[in-house]
Every structure is written in C-alpha cells, then in structure tokens.
Amino acid sequence: MLKRMTRLVSGARQLDPGRFLHGEPQAPQSLAAHLDNQVPDESPRATSCTSEDDPVRTFNEACLMVRKPALELLRYLKNTNFAHPAVRYVLYGETGTGKTLSLCHVIHFCAKQDWLILHIPDAHLWVKNCRGLLQSAYNKLRFDQPVEASSWLKDFQTANERFLSQIKVQEKYVWNKRESTEKGRPLGEVVEQGLTRVKNATDAVGIVLKELKRQSGSGAFRLLVAVDGVNALWGRTTLRREEKSLMAPEELALVHGLRKMVRNDWHGGAIVLTLSQTGSLFKPRKAYLPQELLGKEGFDALDPFIPILVSNYSPEEFESCVQYYLENSWLQHEKAQTEEGKKELLFLSNANPGQLERLCAYL
Amino acid sequence: MAAPAVKAARGRSVLALGLRRAVPRLPGLSQVRWSRYGPEYRDPQIDKEYYRKTLAELTEEEKYEQELRKTQLIKAAPAAKTSSVFEDPVISKFTNMMMKGGNRVLARSLMTQTLEAVKRKQFEKYHAAAAEEQATIERNPYTIFHQALKNCEPVIGLMPILRGGHFYQVPVPLPDRRRRFLAMKWMITECREKKHRRMLMPEKLSHELLEAFHNQGPVIKKKHDMHKMAEANRALAHYRWW
Numbered sequence: 386m387l388k389r390m391t392r393l394v395s396g397a398r399q400l401d402p403g404r405f406l407h408g409e410p411q412a413p414q415s416l417a418a419h420l421d422n423q424v425p426d427e428s429p430r431a432t433s434c435t436s437e438d439d440p441v442r443t444f445n446e447a448c449l450m451v452r453k454p455a456l457e458l459l460r461y462l463k464n465t466n467f468a469h470p471a472v473r474y475v476l477y478g479e480t481g482t483g484k485t486l487s488l489c490h491v492i493h494f495c496a497k498q499d500w501l502i503l504h505i506p507d508a509h510l511w512v513k514n515c516r517g518l519l520q521s522a523y524n525k526l527r528f529d530q531p532v533e534a535s536s537w538l539k540d541f542q543t544a545n546e547r548f549l550s551q552i553k554v555q556e557k558y559v560w561n562k563r564e565s566t567e568k569g570r571p572l573g574e575v576v577e578q579g580l581t582r583v584k585n586a587t588d589a590v591g592i593v594l595k596e597l598k599r600q601s602g603s604g605a606f607r608l609l610v611a612v613d614g615v616n617a618l619w620g621r622t623t624l625r626r627e628e629k630s631l632m633a634p635e636e637l638a639l640v641h642g643l644r645k646m647v648r649n650d651w652h653g654g655a656i657v658l659t660l661s662q663t664g665s666l667f668k669p670r671k672a673y674l675p676q677e678l679l680g681k682e683g684f685d686a687l688d689p690f691i692p693i694l695v696s697n698y699s700p701e702e703f704e705s706c707v708q709y710y711l712e713n714s715w716l717q718h719e720k721a722q723t724e725e726g727k728k729e730l731l732f733l734s735n736a737n738p739g740q741l742e743r744l745c746a747y748l
Numbered sequence: 749m750a751a752p753a754v755k756a757a758r759g760r761s762v763l764a765l766g767l768r769r770a771v772p773r774l775p776g777l778s779q780v781r782w783s784r785y786g787p788e789y790r791d792p793q794i795d796k797e798y799y800r801k802t803l804a805e806l807t808e809e810e811k812y813e814q815e816l817r818k819t820q821l822i823k824a825a826p827a828a829k830t831s832s833v834f835e836d837p838v839i840s841k842f843t844n845m846m847m848k849g850g851n852r853v854l855a856r857s858l859m860t861q862t863l864e865a866v867k868r869k870q871f872e873k874y875h876a877a878a879a880e881e882q883a884t885i886e887r888n889p890y891t892i893f894h895q896a897l898k899n900c901e902p903v904i905g906l907m908p909i910l911r912g913g914h915f916y917q918v919p920v921p922l923p924d925r926r927r928r929f930l931a932m933k934w935m936i937t938e939c940r941e942k943k944h945r946r947m948l949m950p951e952k953l954s955h956e957l958l959e960a961f962h963n964q965g966p967v968i969k970k971k972h973d974m975h976k977m978a979e980a981n982r983a984l985a986h987y988r989w990w
Contacts (some may be wrong), residue, residue: 443871717867717888720833729833747860747867747889748834 444713452702454695455487459494461691462655467607470649473656473687475615478695479673481739484659485613487695491657492611500607500654501548503597503646505537508617509664511639515624523588527638528626534586534639538579541593548606549573554596560585572596591642598646601653608654610646614661618644619683621667644686658687698736706738710745718748785823792825793817828852838894838928845932846949858949863889865954886961896960900931900967904978909987918987919978934967935960942966 458474465472476484496502505511511533521527542549552572559565560582566574572593579589601608612618618640624632634640647656660678662668672678675692698706707727710716720726730748734741793799806814828840839859847855866889874885886892905922908915922930935956943952959965 442875443868445875714887718834718890723833725833747863 444715446713448709449486449490449493450483450702450706450709451490452483452487452695454483454693455490457693458487458491458657462491462495465655467604467653470652471608471610471654471656473647473649473658473690475675475687475690475692476657476659476695477673477675477678477692479697479737480663480670481737482695482697483738484661484695486738487693488611488613488657488659492609495607495609496544498607500609501545501597501601502609502611503541503594504544504609504611505643506540506613507661507664508612508614508640508643509661509666511637512617512620512622512624512634513664513666518624519584521587521638522584523591524638527636527641528624528632529584529587529638531583531586534590535580535583538576538586538589538593542573542576542580546573549576551605552596552600554592555599558592560588587638590639594642594646598651601651604653606653608651610654610656611658612643612647612656613659614664615647615658615687616660616662616665616668616678616680616683618647619680619686620665623666647687649689658690698738698741700736703731703736703741706741716745716748721745721748789821789823790817792822794825794829794831796831836890838897839890841928842893842897842932842936846936858953861950862953862957863893865950866892866957869954869958892961893957896957897928897931897935899963900934900960900971901927902930902971902974903927904975905930906974906978906981907988909984911987916984916987917977917981918984919981920988931967931971934970938967938970 454476458476461472461474476487478484492502492504511530515530515533517530517532519529519531521529550571550573553569554566554572554575555568557565557568558575560578564578564582566578575589575592575596579586579593597608600606618634620634622632622634622637624637626632635644647658649656660673660675662670662672662678665678668678675687675690676684679687704727707716707730711722716722718726721730730741730744734744801810803811828844829835843852843855843859846858867887870885870887870889870892874882874887877885886895902922904919905926906917907920909918935953939949939952939956943949956965956967960967
C-alpha cells in the first residue's frame with residue numbers, strides 16, 4: 386500500500402543478510418530525492434515503521450529489514466542476462482507481509498547500481514478517485530489523466546535526472562501548432578513539456594515509456610520497471626465517463642502505456658511487480674494469490690513470470706524486529722520488554738509485519 | 749416499605765438473580781447503583797498467574813479460596829477486561845467514558861491513536877532537543893497520560909446543599925474515585941467541545957494531554973477555577989455535616 390512505503394537512505398552501510406534493520410513507509414517523492422543525495426560519509430539512519438507522511442521526523446533514520454524474498458530477487462537481478470527479454474518478477478503475499486518494502490529494497494539496490502528506475506508507487510491511484518479526466522488528443526477513444534501524469538513526471542524527473550540529458554529522443558513529436566520536440570533532443574525536454582503543459586502530461590508519459598522501451602536494448606543504461614499494485618491494470622475502475630457509464634482500464638491512456646511497458650518484448654533490464662489487495666477495487670479482502678488478484682486477463686498478459694512469495698516474519702525476524710524497536714526506544718511500555726510482553730505481541734500480530742507495526746505504535 | 753420488599757423478594761426467587769433494593773442515594777453513603785448482582789456474587793478472577801499455579805505451590809489459604817470459589821456464584825467477566833499484560837484500568841475507564849452508543853471499538857481505536865500521537869510528538873521533541881534536555885523529555889505515552897490526569901484532579905469540590913429554600917455551593921472534600929472521574933470528564937468534555945470541526949479527536953486529545961502533563965492548558969485552568977470557587981465559598985463550609 387502506498388502509505389506504507391519506505392524511505393531509503395543511501396548510506397555507507399552495506400546491506401548484508403546479517404544486518405536486520407527495520408524500515409518504514411514513506412512517500413516516493415522523498416525516495417527519489419534521497420537517492421540523489423548520495424553522501425557516503427553520512428551515518429546510515431534508521432526509520433521506524435510509521436504510517437505518517439514524514440516518518441523520518443519521528444526516528445531520524447531510515448532502515449529496512451533485509452529478508453529472504455528481497456535477497457532472492459537481488460540474486461536474480463545480479464545474474465540477469467541483458468541480451469534476453471526482460472524477466473518479470475511478481476511479489477505476492479497476504480496484506481501486511483512486506484511486498485512494498487521488498488520492492489523498495491530492490492529499487493534502492495538498482496539505483497545504487499545506476500539503473501534507470503521507472504517506479505509507479507501505486508497503480509491503484511490511477512484507476513480510482515481521479516478528477517479532471519480529459520479525452521485524449523492522440524487517440525479519441527482513450528482518456529487522459531493530467532493530475533496523475535504530471536505528479537508522476539515530477540517524481541520521475543527527480544529520480545532519474547542524470548539520464549534525462551543523456552537519452553535522446555528518436556522521433557519528432559508535435560505537441561500543438563507552436564510547440565514540438567525535434568529528433569535528437571534530450572528526453573528531459575519531453576518531461577519539461579509534460580510538466581509545463583499539463584494537458585499534454587499523459588502524452589509525455591506515453592512518449593517517455595515508448596522511448597525508454599525502444600532504447601533500453603542499446604546498452605547505454607539498464608531499465609528497471611517497478612510497479613506496485615499491478616493488479617490495478619487489469620481490474621475494474623471506478624471512473625465514469627460523462628454519460629455516467631463505467632470505464633474499462635484499457636480506455637485510460639496511462640494504463641494502456643503501462644501495460645505495454647510490462648510486456649516482455651524488450652531487453653536490457655528487468656520488471657519487478659507487486660500485487661496488492663489493499664488498494665484494489667472489487668476484490669475480496671482475503672485474496673492474495675496472483676490468479677485471484679490479476680484475473681484471467683491479467684494473468685495471461687503477465688504469463689511467464691517468476692512468483693516470489695512474501696510471508697510473515699519467521700521467529701528470528703520477529704525477534705530482530707522487536708529488538709530494533711527496543712533499541713530505538715519505540716516500545717515504551719514497561720511490560721513490552723519482558724518475555725510475557727513479547728509472547729503477547731507475537732500472539733496478537735501473528736508475526737505479520739504490518740500488524741506488529743500497528744501494535745507497537747501505541748505501546 | 750413492605751410491598752416493594754416483598755416484590756423484590758419474589759423477583760429474586762423467580763429470577764434467581766440478586767436484585768438490589770432501591771435505596772435513596774445519600775451523600776457520604778457509597779453504593780453501586782446499577783449492579784444487577786446480589787452481594788453473594790464474587791468478582792471473577794482475571795489474573796493468568798492465579799490459574800497457572802500447580803497444586804503443590806498453593807498455600808492452605810489459597811487452596812481454601814479455590815475450593816470456596818467452586819461453590820460460589822461468580823459474576824460474568826466484562827468483555828472489556830482482558831488478561832493482557834498491556835492492560836491498564838485507567839485507560840480502560842477513560843475509553844469507556846469516551847465511548848458513544850456502545851461503540852467501544854471506535855473509542856479504543858481513538859485511544860490508541862491518541863497514545864501514538866503523544867508518542868510521536870515526544871519523539872520529535874526528543875530528536876530536536878540538545879543532549880542535556882533529552883534526559884528530561886518523557887516519551888512513554890502511558891506515564892504522560894497518568895501524570896496528566898493526576899495533574900487535572902481537583903483536591904476539593906463543590907456540592908449544592910439545600911438550606912432555607914436556597915442551594916448553596918459548599919466546598920467538600922472529594923473521594924479519590926470522584927476526583928479521577930472529574931479529571932477524565934473534564935478532559936473529554938474539553939476535547940469534544942473546544943476543537944475545530946475538522947480536527948480529529950486523537951490530535952486534540954494528545955495536545956491537551958501534553959499540556960496537562962506540563963500543568964498548563966484549559967483543563968488545569970478548570971481545576972484551578974474549581975479550587976478558587978471553593979476558597980471563595982469557604983464561609984459556607986460549616987453547612988457540611990459529614
């Protein structure tokens with residue numbers, strides 16, 4: 386869930402399996418911003434698991450727990466063959482087990498390895514509660530979402546500033562009678578155009594996706610496509626047209642572009658996806674398997690993918706998490722430090738990371 | 749009053765429940781008003797440790813106690829009381845007072861959000877402060893809660909006493925439970941009424957608790973007002989006869 390995203394700080398500390406640090410969610414904008422501020426001599430800061438908008442305020446640190454699913458993914462990514470088509474990895478599991486945080490860990494790793502990160506923090510936000518839908522100028526049958534597109538472009542710009550000047554557009558794009566982007570101009574100009582003319586923001590996003598897909602095979606950069614809540618692309622929307630009839634997701638230009646991006650017909654990178662029931666529409670609460678959340682259409686579209694199960698904490702992970710909270714004095718209740726208290730926490734949360742975080746917030 | 753007593757006795761034998769006779773509430777005479785249980789009912793034993801003791805560990809008295817409880821009638825344990833290690837009777841009572849329409853789930857979630865908010869605010873202050881001040885900043889929301897309520901308790905209260913056709917506000921000493929009740933009641937009323945329409949209860953309540961912890965804020969002012977009124981009406985103290 387978007388609210389539970391973490392703030393990753395690029396610190397000097399190596400993330401090796403022995404280190405159990407605990408992470409907390411944060412807005413993706415800050416994620417992007419932090420990845421840019423590479424300060425090697427700054428001491429790594431840990432965060433608490435908070436659902437605040439600005440978690441670092443509470444703890445002055447940003448930490449992640451290094452867990453098996455993330456390590457498995459990192460191993461696969463390190464051994465990717467960039468000549469083969471992009472492999473799709475799908476993180477699935479019950480609510481609150483840590484899929485989004487594992488995704489963040491992978492993004493952090495790839496960012497440190499200088500990949501180009503295409504990160505959609507929550508695809509569900511593109512299919513519900515959108516104001517200001519416009520009919521697309523490019524294709525009359527599709528709809529634009531200027532607000533979501535422009536906010537995504539801003540995040541993309543902060544995250545990948547260095548690449549925007551390096552990558553050159555390979556086609557001429559005409560925006561309107563007076564403005565156009567020539568062939569050979571840097572991609573940054575397209576992004577600027579999308580940000581200044583909000584009406585063209587969705588088209589700018591489409592162009593960015595198309596260009597990146599085309600040029601990822603060239604070897605100049607490695608592309609990581611990270612989408613959280615990918616089941617939104619094949620679900621249902623709650624958006625209506627002017628005639629008050631419901632819209633299908635393929636009629637949204639952003640969703641259409643993203644579906645093309647998630648296809649494995651390009652090479653030179655990897656695609657990491659997360660399923661999420663928490664923000665999903667019209668899906669039962671207990672559903673967590675790929676077949677249930679993606680539906681037939683989505684499953685067939687993603688078909689050859691590597692599923693990675695993210696489960697609740699193992700006893701060592703739980704112990705480590707509680708130890709982390711105790712070290713940072715997050716668990717203030719006197720009884721929480723006793724064995725009885727820990728057993729009770731284990732019982733109440735069932736070793737579910739999200740539930741444990743919510744419990745420890747008020748203890 | 750033969751008729752009500754007979755009716756009550758009949759009621760008792762028919763329902764096999766202990767019904768209390770209605771006794772007019774006199775000041776100075778404590779009574780549980782709404783309990784449907786008779787005096788022979790014992791309170792339930794919630795403590796886990798009591799049941800974990802094996803037969804060998806029990807003393808003579810405890811063995812006798814256990815045998816006795818097998819024959820006695822025991823009240824039903826309330827749903828809100830748990831054998832959790834984190835349970836706090838004061839927090840429980842405060843949650844009950846905040847509850848509206850029996851929605852304890854909502855009241856409890858508001859309470860936990862308040863504690864979380866208090867904790868976060870204190871953590872922020874902690875990280876912003878210099879090293880010497882960090883030792884003075886209290887981060888435990890439970891100690892802050894208890895201390896704040898203790899600070900809000902009035903020492904002396906006023907009671908309307910009828911003399912010569914007029915009610916006079918007479919200063920009286922308050923029993924402990926009345927003081928605790930008044931502190932909680934004032935806190936909740938203050939937070940419900942004096943907040944902006946869009947502000948949420950946890951935010952306002954956490955703010956008020958922190959102010960009361962530092963002996964500032966409107967609830968403390970109300971306590972001081974009560975003390976001043978009592979001091980002003982000092983002359984009427986002889987109207988009290990207990």
